[in-house]
Amino acid sequence: MSKEVVFSGIQPSGTIHIGNYLGAIKNWVALQDRYPCYYCVVDYHAITSPYEPKTFPHAVLDAVAANVAAGLDPARSTIFVQSQVPEHTELCWVLSAVTPVGELQRMTQYKDRARVRREVVNAGVLNYPILQAADILAYKGTLVPVGEDQEQHLELTREIARKFNAAYGPTFPEPEVLFTPSRRLMSLSDPKVKMSKSMPGSYLSLMADPPAIKEAVARAVTDTGPTPGGEMTPGVATLFQLLDVFAPAKTAERFRAAHRAGDLRYAELKASLAECLVEGLEPIRLRYRELIARPDTLRDMVRHGTARARPVACATLEEVREKIGILKT
Ligand code: AQP
Helix, strand or coil: CCCCCEEEEECCCCCCEHHHHHHHHHHHHHHCCCCCEEEEECHHHHCCCCCCHHHHHHHHHHHHHHHHHCCCCCCCCEEEEHHHCCHHHHHHHHHHCCCCHHHHHCCHHHHHHHHHCHHHCCHHHHHHHHHHHHHHHCCCCCEEECCHHHHHHHHHHHHHHHHHHHHHCCCCCCCEEECCCCCCCECCCCCCCECCCCCCCCCCECCCCHHHHHHHHHCCCCCCCCCHHHCCCHHHHHHHHHHHHHCCHHHHHHHHHHHHHCCCCHHHHHHHHHHHHHHHHHHHHHHHHHHHCCHHHHHHHHHHHHHHHHHHHHHHHHHHHHHHCCCCC
8 A cells, every 4th residue: 555645636716727737637647546646626715716606516517527538537536526525624724723824924825815905815815725734634645746836835734734743643744745847837928927727818728629729829928029148038938848748859859959049930839839739638628528518427426536535534534633632422
């Protein structure tokens, strides 16, 4: 039996994009043959941002479909939805009692959201990393494959685990973060910020059809002018990042050589990249289309995943309640 346990999550907060795929989901798929894996659609995280309750159940099933289409296998991995395992929120409360507020206020994601809308920022946004720690620790997760933006939250998870262990005795591992080479894919419209579901125009959907792929690549920002020393600008670097994943090595190398020589034509690079993306994403798009047309099958998958996840989380909570001195009747 492996000592390692993999846990990761994704919010049903919009269209799953190639940033989510290359930064996280691709890694999840690769890990499912090596370790016990728990992959969770984190719906209670998503309600900390504005969302539409009427369409939310569909958004959750959509996230399940996209992940399965991308290669997660419900037979090999435990794929489930956060709200269906209430032990996550119970553990979140317990862990909040060992988490310093100052640490939560230091989180970049919180500071960014508080800066934009300080008067309406809710306590859920502040407490988000505690729920994230609870998600991972409920399964005693040791490996957490995520994008770079989650690194700080993972550091806090480790600290929360340490504080709990110091107060109540060894209980939780300190989970390690796992990155892919594409740990941070930048926005196609503004390469200074990361590609995000909540920023229309910034992303390429993982399920995009050929015309949408071609359009997204065509409008991707490249250079605004020559760069000192012929350096690669962030927008061009993003195109090469995609080329490295989706194009044959010799194609990527040919364009790299052209860039070094200063005679790279962006129109050619974009046309070639779009073609490779169309081919590479086709199986995911087709599988997604099949899955999303069968919501009952998706619901069954979620039920199956919940039945596997919940006993593990319940056992952790029983141990936690005992350690913190909760009355047993
Ligand atoms: N641009 C990115 N590059 C690499 N990895 C990324 N991830 C997100 N964006 C990129 C990783 O995808 C996983 C799931 O992300 P999430 O759903 O938890 O939310 P997020 O990090 O906040 O992603 P988004 O797309 O930016 O969503 P919104 O706009 O709703 O906030 C995580 O492992 C994340 O690191």
